[in-house]
Amino acid sequence: MVEYLQWDSGFFKRKIGRISITNKSNLSDLLDNARKSGYNLIYCFTKESLLIENTILDRFNGSLVDQKIIFKGITNITNKDISDIKEFEGTIVNEELLNLAYLSGSYSRYKTDYHFTEAEFKKFYRTWVENSLKKEIADKTFVAYNKENMIVGLVTVKKSIDTGTIGLIATDSSLQKRGLGRKLMNAVQIYLYNNGISFWEVATQKDNKNACDFYRKCGLTEKETNNIYHFWL
Numbered sequence: 001m002v003e004y005l006q007w008d009s010g011f012f013k014r015k016i017g018r019i020s021i022t023n024k025s026n027l028s029d030l031l032d033n034a035r036k037s038g039y040n041l042i043y044c045f046t047k048e049s050l051l052i053e054n055t056i057l058d059r060f061n062g063s064l065v066d067q068k069i070i071f072k073g074i075t076n077i078t079n080k081d082i083s084d085i086k087e088f089e090g091t092i093v094n095e096e097l098l099n100l101a102y103l104s105g106s107y108s109r110y111k112t113d114y115h116f117t118e119a120e121f122k123k124f125y126r127t128w129v130e131n132s133l134k135k136e137i138a139d140k141t142f143v144a145y146n147k148e149n150m151i152v153g154l155v156t157v158k159k160s161i162d163t164g165t166i167g168l169i170a171t172d173s174s175l176q177k178r179g180l181g182r183k184l185m186n187a188v189q190i191y192l193y194n195n196g197i198s199f200w201e202v203a204t205q206k207d208n209k210n211a212c213d214f215y216r217k218c219g220l221t222e223k224e225t226n227n228i229y230h231f232w233l
Contacts, residue, residue: 002034002042011127012120014040021046024056031060035233041115042233048225057229065109066228067206071220075164075193075200080186081179085153088141091133093126096151097143101129104154104170107205113230129168132156138167142187144180146172155184157191157200164192166202176210185218 002017009016017039019030027044034042042060046052048067057063088097105125110116132138137158144153152172158165166188171180192200204211206225 002030002037002039005043011124012041012116016041016043018043018045020044022050024050024052027052028056028059031056031231031233034231035060039233042231044229044231046227046229048227051227052229060231060233062229062231063113064227065113065230067225068203068228069206069212069225070201070203070223071212071215072163072199072201072223073218073220075189075197077190077193080190082183082187082190084145084180085142085183085187086145088133088143088151091130093130093133094151097129097133097154098126100151100154100170100172101125101168103173104168107208107211109205109228109230115230115232125168129154129156132167140188140191142184142191144171144184146175153180153184155188157188159192159195159197162198164188164197164200166200169202181214182218 002019005016005018015038017034019042021027021044031042044052044062052062102122102125105111105121108121110121110124128137132141138156139159141154141156143151146152152175153170155169156167158167169181169184171184188200201223202215202220204215206212
C-alpha cells in the first residue's frame with residue numbers, strides 16, 4: 001500500500017507517498033501503481049539489511065538517499081553542565097537560528113537528493129524551526145550563547161509518554177568539539193528527567209560519522225537503522 005503524505009505533498013507541491021517494505025516481491029507493482037496514480041515521488045523505507053537492486057532503481061529513477069540511524073538511551077542528570085544554555089523564549093526565527101537549522105540538515109535527504117532545490121531544503125528547515133518555536137512539533141527549544149550573547153547552538157525536543165525525541169540539533173561550525181553540543185544534550189536530559197521521561201532518542205544519518213560518534217559519547221546506543229529510498233516517478 002502507498003500512504004499518501006498530505007503534508008509533504010502540499011509543502012513540496014508534488015504528489016508524494018510512502019511505502020514501507022519487508023521484502024521486495026511486490027515493490028515493482030507498488031511503484032507501477034503509484035506512477036499510474038500520478039505520484040511524483042515515493043519515499044521507500046526498508047530495514048538496513050534489505051537493499052533494493054539496481055534494476056528496480058534504474059526502472060523507477062530511484063536512489064538510496066539516507067541510512068537513518070536512531071540512537072536511544074536512558075536519561076540521567078548526574079554531573080550535567082548546562083552553563084551558557086537557556087530555553088529560547090518567543091516564536092520569532094532570527095538569522096542565527098536559521099543558520100543552525102540549515103546546519104543541522106547538512107546530511108539530510110532533502111539536502112543530498114539533488115531533485116530538491118536549495119530553496120526547498122531551506123524552506124523545509126525554516127518551517128521546522130518555526131514550528132518548533134511555536135511548540136507545534138517540539139515542547140522545548142534550548143540554545144547556547146557565546147560571550148557576545150549570540151546564539152551558537154540549538155536543540156529541540158518533543159516528549160511522549162516515556163521517550164523524549166530530539167529534532168534539530170546543531171552548533172556553530174567554528175565552535176564544534178568545544179563542549180557546547182554536550183551542554184545542549186545535558187539540557188535535554190535534565191528537562192526530560194524532571195518531567196518523568198526515562199528514555200531519549202535522536203535520529204541521524206549513517207554517513208554523518210561525527211554525529212554518530214558524538215551520540216555514542218553521550219551514552220546513546222544504536223536502536224535501529226533503516227534505509228530510505230526516493231523514487232522520482
